[in-house]
Amino acid sequence: MTSFNVPLLASAALLPPPTLRFDGVAFSQQGKALLGPCSFTLNGTGPTLVMGPNGAGKSLLLRLAHGLLSPTQGQVAWSSEGCPRQAMVFQQPVLLRRSAVANLIHALAVNNVPRKTRTKIAWEALEHFGLTPCANTPARVLSGGEQQRLALARAWVLAPQVLFLDEPTSALDPAAIKGVEAAVREFHQRGTRIVMTTHDLHQARRLAGDVLFLSGGKVCEHTSAETFFISPVSREGQAFIAGELVE
Numbered sequence: 001m002t003s004f005n006v007p008l009l010a011s012a013a014l015l016p017p018p019t020l021r022f023d024g025v026a027f028s029q030q031g032k033a034l035l036g037p038c039s040f041t042l043n044g045t046g047p048t049l050v051m052g053p054n055g056a057g058k059s060l061l062l063r064l065a066h067g068l069l070s071p072t073q074g075q076v077a078w079s080s081e082g083c084p085r086q087a088m089v090f091q092q093p094v095l096l097r098r099s100a101v102a103n104l105i106h107a108l109a110v111n112n113v114p115r116k117t118r119t120k121i122a123w124e125a126l127e128h129f130g131l132t133p134c135a136n137t138p139a140r141v142l143s144g145g146e147q148q149r150l151a152l153a154r155a156w157v158l159a160p161q162v163l164f165l166d167e168p169t170s171a172l173d174p175a176a177i178k179g180v181e182a183a184v185r186e187f188h189q190r191g192t193r194i195v196m197t198t199h200d201l202h203q204a205r206r207l208a209g210d211v212l213f214l215s216g217g218k219v220c221e222h223t224s225a226e227t228f229f230i231s232p233v234s235r236e237g238q239a240f241i242a243g244e245l246v247e
């Protein structure tokens with residue numbers, strides 16, 4: 001596994017975000033086709049917002065891209081040699097039964113960050129995400145918004161080249177949503193490729209550089225945010241933007 005240190009974390013912004021390519025990727029289970037085949041390339045600056053109705057395959061697409069699932073057909077390919085450093089933030093943060101600061105220190109330890117720098121990096125990240133007052137609170141008793149900020153802080157300390165976010169704000173109030181969106185922008189500015197699912201059209205308008213629109217397990221459209229929100233090219237995208245109930 002890669003070994004990190006503070007200068008390396010700081011230099012992450014200098015690298016261009018890796019290109020992600022889906023080549024005829026499909027996923028089926030027990031003979032049932034759930035996704036694809038899908039082919040697309042994410043080589044723009046993003047952030048890429050993955051949108052579509054319930055059950056369209058958005059989470060499956062993220063899990064396949066992140067390597068949590070293996071395609072049953074086709075290939076997920078990266079421009080970088082090997083898999084880029086990547087992290088994923090879920091709707092319900094998966095946090096360890098220990099304090100907020102200990103969650104960060106653990107993440108640094110399993111990623112081979114030298115012991116002597118872990119505590120400093122963890123506290124800096126807590127400060128950066130406004131979590132210093134909660135540092136010693138058990139992570140699982142933090143509010144939903146605080147837990148999500150902690151999940152983002154955990155990703156932040158590892159300086160991912162790619163960050164996947166699966167409906168990270170769907171359970172949050174407007175203030176917490178604002179905090180998460182600010183963090184997403186910061187990752188983006190630092191040069192991290194962002195791939196994020198959302199049902200919130202307003203949020204997608206605020207964040208998207210490009211949109212992948214899925215319906216029925218297929219990619220219907222991959223266009224710039226400007227095109228998607230003003231004149232989507234797919235029938236499904238047009239219906240979605242028009243506020244029709246797309247299945």
Ligand SMILES: Nc1ncnc2c1ncn2[C@@H]1O[C@H](COP(=O)(O)OP(=O)(O)OP(=O)(O)O)[C@@H](O)[C@H]1O
Pocket residue numbers: 029034052053054055056057058059060061
């Ligand atoms: N592990 C699994 N086993 C069987 N079916 C699955 C599995 N994971 C997902 N599915 C099915 O695949 C389809 C796509 O699911 P997915 O969770 O990717 O949709 P989604 O677009 O993220 O939906 P939502 O917006 O509701 O979160 C759904 O019909 C779902 O039931």
